[in-house]
Structures are given as structure tokens and as C-alpha cells.
Amino acid sequence: MISELxxxxxxxxxxASGIRLATPYLYAAIGExxxxxxxxxxxxxxxxxxxxxxxxxxxxxxxxxxxxGLLAAxxxxxxxxxAMAYVTVNLHAQQGISGIGFYLFGLGMSELLFQRxxxxxxxxxxxxxxxxxxxxxxxxxxxxxxxxxxxxxxxxLLVPLAWFVLNKTTLGxxxxxxxxxxxxxxxxGVSVARIRYFTIILGGTLSGIxxxxxxxxxxxxxxxxxxxxxGFIAVxxxxxxxxxxVGVLGGALLFSLVNSLQLxxxxxxxxxxxxxxxxxxxxxxxxxxxxxxxxxxxPSALTKPFERGD
Amino acid sequence: xxxxxxxxxxxxxIDSLEMRGITKRFxxxxxxxxxxxDVQSGEVHALLGExxxxxxxxxxxxxxxxxxxxxxxxxxxxxxxxxxPNDSINLGIGMIHQHFMLVPTLTVAENVALGLPSSRGLLTxxxxxxxxxxxxxxxxGLKIDPDAYVWQLSVGQQQRVxxxxxxxxxxxxxxxxxxxxxxxxxxxxxxFVIMHQMVKDGxxxxxxxxxxxxxxxxxxxxxxxRDGRKIGTRPTSEITKQDLANWMVGREVSFAPDRxxxxxxxxxxxxxxVSCGSDxxxxxxxxxxxxxxxxxxxxxxxxxxxxxxxxAEVISGLRKSTDGQxxxxxxxxxxxxxxxxxxxxxxxxxxxRMRDGMIKDFSIAENMxxxxxxxxxxxxxxxxxxxxxxxxxxxxxxxxxxxxxxRDTMAKNLSGGNIQKVVLAREIFRTPRAIIAAQPTRxxxxxxxEYVRDQLLEQRRKGVAVMLIxxxxxxxxxxxxxxxxxxxxxxxxIVPRDEATPARLGLLMAGVHPEEGAPVVx
Numbered sequence: 001m002i003s004e005l006x007x008x009x010x011x012x013x014x015x016a017s018g019i020r021l022a023t024p025y026l027y028a029a030i031g032e033x034x035x036x037x038x039x040x041x042x043x044x045x046x047x048x049x050x051x052x053x054x055x056x057x058x059x060x061x062x063x064x065x066x067x068x069g070l071l072a073a074x075x076x077x078x079x080x081x082x083a084m085a086y087v088t089v090n091l092h093a094q095q096g097i098s099g100i101g102f103y104l105f106g107l108g109m110s111e112l113l114f115q116r117x118x119x120x121x122x123x124x125x126x127x128x129x130x131x132x133x134x135x136x137x138x139x140x141x142x143x144x145x146x147x148x149x150x151x152x153x154x155x156x157l158l159v160p161l162a163w164f165v166l167n168k169t170t171l172g173x174x175x176x177x178x179x180x181x182x183x184x185x186x187x188x189g190v191s192v193a194r195i196r197y198f199t200i201i202l203g204g205t206l207s208g209i210x211x212x213x214x215x216x217x218x219x220x221x222x223x224x225x226x227x228x229x230x231g232f233i234a235v236x237x238x239x240x241x242x243x244x245x246v247g248v249l250g251g252a253l254l255f256s257l258v259n260s261l262q263l264x265x266x267x268x269x270x271x272x273x274x275x276x277x278x279x280x281x282x283x284x285x286x287x288x289x290x291x292x293x294x295x296x297x298x299p300s301a302l303t304k305p306f307e308r309g310d
Numbered sequence: 311x312x313x314x315x316x317x318x319x320x321x322x323x324i325d326s327l328e329m330r331g332i333t334k335r336f337x338x339x340x341x342x343x344x345x346x347x348d349v350q351s352g353e354v355h356a357l358l359g360e361x362x363x364x365x366x367x368x369x370x371x372x373x374x375x376x377x378x379x380x381x382x383x384x385x386x387x388x389x390x391x392x393x394x395p396n397d398s399i400n401l402g403i404g405m406i407h408q409h410f411m412l413v414p415t416l417t418v419a420e421n422v423a424l425g426l427p428s429s430r431g432l433l434t435x436x437x438x439x440x441x442x443x444x445x446x447x448x449x450x451g452l453k454i455d456p457d458a459y460v461w462q463l464s465v466g467q468q469q470r471v472x473x474x475x476x477x478x479x480x481x482x483x484x485x486x487x488x489x490x491x492x493x494x495x496x497x498x499x500x501x502f503v504i505m506h507q508m509v510k511d512g513x514x515x516x517x518x519x520x521x522x523x524x525x526x527x528x529x530x531x532x533x534x535x536r537d538g539r540k541i542g543t544r545p546t547s548e549i550t551k552q553d554l555a556n557w558m559v560g561r562e563v564s565f566a567p568d569r570x571x572x573x574x575x576x577x578x579x580x581x582x583x584v585s586c587g588s589d590x591x592x593x594x595x596x597x598x599x600x601x602x603x604x605x606x607x608x609x610x611x612x613x614x615x616x617x618x619x620x621x622a623e624v625i626s627g628l629r630k631s632t633d634g635q636x637x638x639x640x641x642x643x644x645x646x647x648x649x650x651x652x653x654x655x656x657x658x659x660x661x662x663r664m665r666d667g668m669i670k671d672f673s674i675a676e677n678m679x680x681x682x683x684x685x686x687x688x689x690x691x692x693x694x695x696x697x698x699x700x701x702x703x704x705x706x707x708x709x710x711x712x713x714x715x716x717r718d719t720m721a722k723n724l725s726g727g728n729i730q731k732v733v734l735a736r737e738i739f740r741t742p743r744a745i746i747a748a749q750p751t752r753x754x755x756x757x758x759x760e761y762v763r764d765q766l767l768e769q770r771r772k773g774v775a776v777m778l779i780x781x782x783x784x785x786x787x788x789x790x791x792x793x794x795x796x797x798x799x800x801x802x803x804i805v806p807r808d809e810a811t812p813a814r815l816g817l818l819m820a821g822v823h824p825e826e827g828a829p830v831v832x
Contacts, residue, residue, distance in 0.1 A: 168433055168434060169432050169433055169434060170423075170427075170428050170432060170433070170434055171432065172434075173416070173420055173423065173424055173434055174424065174425070176413070176415070176416065177413045177416060177420075177421075177424050180413045180414065180415050180416070181411070181412065181413045181414070183409075183411060184410075184411035184412055184413050184421075184424070185413070185424065185425065186395075187395055187405075187407065187411040188395070188411070188424050188425035188426075188475075189394070189395055189396040189399065189425045190424065190425045299415075300414075300415075308375075
């Protein structure tokens with residue numbers, strides 16, 4: 001039975017779906033990286049994803065336009081980000097608590113809207129797999145790398161892009177400075193509030209895409225609570241990745257591969273209780289966080305509201 | 311633009327800057343009351359005053375961090391409006407803040423480039439920034455590596471980064487807010503060399519300090535502020551330190567506290583080969599052996615972060631030692647809990663008085679019994695004796711001259727000096743056998759400093775063993791009978807007061823034994 005896992009077909013399947021399942025992690029965690037780099041912990045990612053997920057699905061379902069759905073999810077994520085930014089930057093809220101508030105809002109709101117406008121689970125035809133002449137037909141490699149939809153490729157493109165913005169642009173320099181020593185940035189005329197608004201809204205937008213990637217690109221359904229903790233894992237991935245996009249990529253792949261593995265274990269009927277299998281990514285989260293907790297230092301100003309003092 | 315009014319950095323110099331009738335009100339406080347102040351090209355103008363005298367307010371107004379309620383600023387005779395730090399930077403005014411405004415995880419070049427437009431638009435141009443930093447460094451004789459991370463630099467080097475940062479932004483006038491507070495004597499000398507060079511080149515410097523000897527050494531003119539008002543401005547050559555101190559405090563101040571002659575008893579507090587870790591996991595103390603005799607003040611000198619905190623915490627039981635013994639009056643107290651050590655009559659005046667010495671949201675009366683609250687007469691079988699606690703508080707407030715509206719005032723609402731008086735009252739009233747005083751006057755003004763020092767000397771007269779941990783060499787020299795210098799968790803040397811000079815201690819603080827053929831300065 002176990003040996004079935006190691007057949008070439010199954011391995012290709014695990015890798016292909018592993019690559020694909022990393023998509024929502026990547027969008028959400030890269031967005032979160034920007035926020036945390038600027039000193040803001042957004043625990044509301046899960047809520048932003050849920051709402052993004054629903055809105056994308058509903059708009060796609062009613063208009064038949066997937067891009068419109070994606071855009072709507074981005075907009076909803078951005079608006080939630082804006083609210084989060086107001087609460088943390090202007091009102092100096094405790095970020096851990098307000099983030100949970102936004103999570104609960106997203107959870108409840110997506111459920112309410114689902115009940116009100118849909119009521120039953122429906123499906124849409126999500127973003128299609130792209131076909132690369134020649135490449136997609138390569139055995140194995142083709143299926144793993146060149147047989148995915150556009151949101152998957154977008155997620156991977158985001159990694160070098162985020163690295164570039166953070167490390168090679170003046171904006172990135174400001175974001176890093178604001179997250180480490182906002183007083184210093186302020187004294188040099190950098191607006192701490194503006195930078196944080198930017199990163200939180202960007203994070204919300206990307207969380208919206210992460211949600212949309214689930215409902216209109218990967219699973220192509222919407223169900224209540226369908227993100228099932230994925231947004232929280234994304235927050236953990238930022239720690240795991242030591243606030244570096246490449247690290248986040250590594251973490252996202254690790255989790256999605258484990259997830260993919262456990263899915264295949266269930267599919268193949270391997271006699272491991274499914275509860276245990278489903279638990280694997282979450283247990284891994286805890287183990288990884290315990291192992292990495294003191295490895296790198298978080299941005300110094302993380303979770304600290306900024307107020308111009310003396 | 312003629313050669314004469316251009317600075318080496320290429321910037322036009324500021325011939326004169328004048329602040330006229332500056333008034334700033336905060337709720338309930340007149341922080342600045344019609345203050346006039348001016349600085350000319352090529353001079354160091356010292357701004358002297360106690361905490362709360364209005365120095366920072368005045369300078370924050372000049373740097374655009376506060377808006378004045380009244381008054382105006384004239385640059386080269388022309389009125390200017392400074393509404394934000396950006397405005398002042400554009401006018402050629404730079405400020406070196408007391409707490410460095412640097413991002414430790416960024417490189418020197420990144421810190422300098424932060425907030426500036428880049429020659430490559432959205433992309434950073436760190437290579438060009440680095441080149442310009444090296445040019446400026448060469449002109450002003452500041453050694454600096456643009457690619458080094460700030461966290462790797464010493465405090466003195468970080469200050470140079472701050473100066474470069476200001477010069478890079480074209481500062482012709484520099485405000486230096488207590489720049490020497492964190493430096494070793496050698497680093498202070500280096501800073502003064504740089505300042506002399508800048509003044510010679512035509513920069514204007516405003517030097518904020520409350521260290522009188524530095525003001526006398528470096529400045530051309532000095533202005534004294536007190537309670538938001540200007541007391542006067544004089545050429546430094548025409549005024550003595552004593553006059554300045556009296557101006558600052560508003561009464562006669564004694565400089566050399568009367569130490570008196572005290573007979574040293576036997577060793578009361580002993581450390582034998584004590585080692586411990588630090589918060590960073592590196593060794594904090596490495597085999598420290600010390601004796602503090604009764605009736606003695608043992609000064610512990612050293613640059614911040616060389617084991618002072620760990621030393622105080624190990625003795626008071628807050629930190630576990632990994633090796634060695636701590637002995638109080640012949641009894642070993644190593645590894646006892648802080649409460650047990652308290653019971654053996656060791657008092658501790660912690661470095662972070664707001665964090666470790668006080669509970670901010672407790673009243674003064676409550677803070678005064680923190681150490682003894684489980685003992686009679688303050689409590690009985692678990693119940694607080696509120697009447698006795700109030701009486702005790704009133705007594706201490708009167709005896710230690712704590713300025714407070716009432717005993718029920720929250721500790722956080724007191725000034726630094728009064729908070730320290732509350733801590734002192736609590737720690738001294740119980741007639742301790744030994745006192746560990748960590749940075750007891752840091753951040754206090756002259757009046758409160760004088761009071762705290764007198765109290766420590768009084769304890770010494772009573773035969774208490776006092777360990778004084780201080781980064782202020784003047785304080786160490788003024789109070790100590792013997793001076794131990796800590797460097798990287800080791801005792802470099804223990805020097806009797808009479809043989810100690812700032813130069814000798816400074817070398818020891820930098821980890822150099824003067825005897826061992828190290829380059830002794832001039």
C-alpha cells in the first residue's frame with residue numbers, strides 16, 4: 001500500500017498539486033511579509049481571504065467573468081486592509097487583538113453573504129490551465145511545471161518581485177526602516193503612517209487574491225470557512241521564512257507538499273486515519289515554529305504602534 | 311558663490327541664525343517663554359540647562375518638530391518658516407539626536423539614503439551614496455565604512471554615521487543633542503576634534519549638554535535656560551563653571567560633594583570568581599572578584615554593556631550565576647531568591663527605575679512598601695495596614711523631599727528626579743547593610759543628582775557598603791573610594807581614587823592596560 005506512494009505517477013501528482021497548492025500561501029504570506037516588514041502584524045489574513053474567496057466566487061458566478069471576480073476580491077481585500085490600517089495606525093490598536101477581530105468579521109461576513117446570496121454550494125469553471133506548446137507535453141516536468149493556471153504562475157512571480165521591491169527600491173528601504181526604527185524614519189521625513197497604510201492595504205489585496213485563488217482557480221467552489229486556517233499558516237510562514245520572500249517560498253512549498261501528500265494518502269486509501277493525515281500540515285506548523293523561533297530576529301517595531309514622541 | 315561662504319561639503323554656509331521671542335505652551339506648562347537664541351557661522355554655541363528647562367523644546371522648534379506659539383526664526387537675517395524636519399533639512403539645519411536615529415539592521419549607506427530621492431527614481435542608488443559618503447568622510451576626517459551594518463558599529467562610530475547623515479543632507483548648522491552622554495572619554499575627544507574641524511570650516515554648531523566641563527572646553531558662547539526662560543548668554547571665556555551651575559539651578563550648587571573621611575571596615579559584600587550569562591546568551595560576567603567594604607563606595611566604571619547590568623542583577627538575585635560565590639557579611643547568598651536577599655538587608659537601586667524600580671500605575675505610598683509589604687507593620691496575616699502605609703509614605707515624602715501632589719499620586723506622573731527619590735527612600739529607609747546603585751543619577755538634572763549623591767555619601771558615612779555602577783566617569787570620580795573597571799565581563803583593574811584619572815580609566819574602559827605598553831595618549 002505504502003509502496004503505491006512511490007510510483008512515478010503518484011510522485012508527479014504529489015509534486016504537481018504541491019506546486020499548485022502553494023499558491024494561496026504565497027499570495028497571503030508575501031502580503032503579510034510586507035506588513036510585518038513595516039512593523040504591522042496582520043492576523044486578519046484568514047478573514048480577508050475568506051471574504052475575498054466568497055466575493056471572487058460570487059462575482060465570477062453571476063457575471064461569468066473570472067477577472068472581474070479576481071478584481072472584486074482584490075478590492076474587498078484592499079478595503080479590509082484600509083480598515084485594518086486605520087485601526088492600527090490611527091487608533092494605535094493592539095495588533096494581535098484587532099487582527100483576530102478582522103478574522104472573525106471575515107469569517108462571519110462571508111458566511112452571512114453566502115447564506116443570503118447563494119445558500120447552496122455551487123461550482124464555477126475556474127481559471128484554465130495554461131498550455132505552453134512543447135513544454136507542457138514534456139513527460140513529468142510538463143505536468144508539474146507547465147500545466148498550471150495563471151494565478152499559480154502569478155504567485156511564483158510575486159516572490160522575486162517582492163524581493164526586488166524590498167531590497168532594491170527606495171520604497172523597500174523605507175518599509176524596512178519603518179519596521180525597524182520608525183523614529184529614525186520619521187526624523188528623515190519618511191511618513192510612517194503612509195508606509196504602513198501602503199503595506200497593510202497591499203497585504204489585504206494579496207490576501208484577497210489568495211482567497212480568490214482558492215475559489216476560482218484551485219477548488220472552484222465556495223464553502224463556508226473553506227480557508228480552514230490557511231491564512232494563519234501564512235502568518236506563521238512569514239516567521240518561518242525569516243521575513244524574506246525566498247524563505248516564505250520555501251515554507252509555502254514545504255506546507256503545500258505535505259498537504260498534497262496527505263491528500264494523496266487519502267486518495268490512495270493508505271491505512272492512516274484521515275484525521276491524522278489532515279492534521280499533518282498543522283502539526284508541521286507548530287513544529288516548524290518551535291524550531292525556528294529564535295533563529296532570526298523579527299523587525300524591531302513589529303506590533304508596536306508608532307507615535308511621534310520626544 | 312564665493313569660496314569664502316562655501317563649506318567643504320559644497321553647501322552654502324549659514325552666516326547667522328536667530329530665534330526671536332520663541333514661546334511654546336503645552337497644557338499647563340510654559341515650555342519656552344520668549345526665548346532669544348542665535349548662532350553664527352564658525353562658532354559652537356552651547357545650550358545649557360536642567361531637564362525640563364526648555365532646551366529640547368527650543369531645538370525641536372528649530373528642527374521643525376514643534377510649531378512655536380509665538381516668535382520667529384531668521385536665517386541670514388531673513389524670516390523663515392520651519393514646519394517640519396524636511397523644511398529644516400532643506401534650510402541646511404541638521405540634528406544629531408541624543409538617541410541615535412539609525413536603523414541597526416540597515417547598512418551605513420542605506421541609513422544615509424533613507425528618505426532621500428534617488429538618482430535612479432524608484433530604485434536605490436546605494437553605490438553613488440557610498441561614493442559620496444567616502445568623499446565627505448575624507449573631507450571631515452571621519453572614518454566610516456558605507457557597507458557596514460549599523461549594528462556592527464560602536465557607539466562612537468554610530469555617532470559619526472549621524473554626523474555624515476546630516477552633512478550628506480547639506481547641513482551647515484548642526485544641533486548636537488547631548489552628544490557626549492554615551493561616549494567614552496576618548497570618543498569624546500575624537501568628537502571634539504571633529505567639531506573643531508567643522509567650526510573651522512564655517513559650520514555653526516549648537517551643543518546641548520549638562521556637563522559643564524565639556525561646555526567650557528568646546529563652546530565659544532553659552533546660553534543657560536531655566537524653567538523655559540533664558541537666564542543669559544555669555545562668551546565662554548568670561549564665565550566660570552560655578553557661575554554656570556548656579557545659573558542652571560538657580561541657587562548655589564556644591565560641585566565636589568563633601569566626602570569626608572570614613573574609616574573602611576572589613577569587606578561586607580564579596581564576589582568570588584562570579585560568572586553569568588547575558589540576555590543575548592553570551593557570557594555576561596567572566597570570573598569577577600570584588601570586595602566592597604563597609605563605609606566604602608566602590609565605583610564600577612565601564613562602557614555600557616560590559617557586564618554592569620549582569621553584575622547588579624547577579625548580586626540582587628535577579629540573575630542566576632553560573633559560577634562563583636556572592637557573600638554578604640560572611641554568609642553566602644549565591645543563588646538565593648531576590649526576596650531572601652532583600653531579607654538579608656541588601657538594597658538595590660535599579661538602572662531602569664521606571665521599569666525595574668517602580669510600578670508605574672501604583673501610588674507612591676504603594677511603591678514605597680514594595681519591598682517590605684509582607685512585613686509588619688505594613689501588613690498583618692495577609693491584610694495590608696493602610697493607615698500605617700499612609701503614615702509611612704507621608705514620613706518618607708517629607709524626609710526625602712519628594713515633590714508630589716499627594717501620596718496617592720501614580721508613580722508615572724512624577725518627574726524622573728522625584729521617582730528616583732521614591733526609590734531611594736524605599737531602599738535607604740530600611741537601613742540596609744549594602745546598596746547596589748545602578749546608574750542612580752542617569753537622566754536626572756543637577757539638583758536631583760546632587761541630592762542622590764549626597765544620600766549615597768550619607769549611607770557610606772553610616773558604614774553601609776555601597777556599590778556604585780555608573781557610566782558617568784565624573785560621578786565615579788566624585789564619589790568612589792576605589793574604582794573597578796569592567797570590560798567584557800571582566801574586572802580590568804581596581805584603582806584607588808587618588809590614582810584614578812579620566813585618561814587611565816578611559817583606557818581601561820576600552821580594554822587597554824596602560825602598563826602593558828599600549829599607546830598612551832600624549
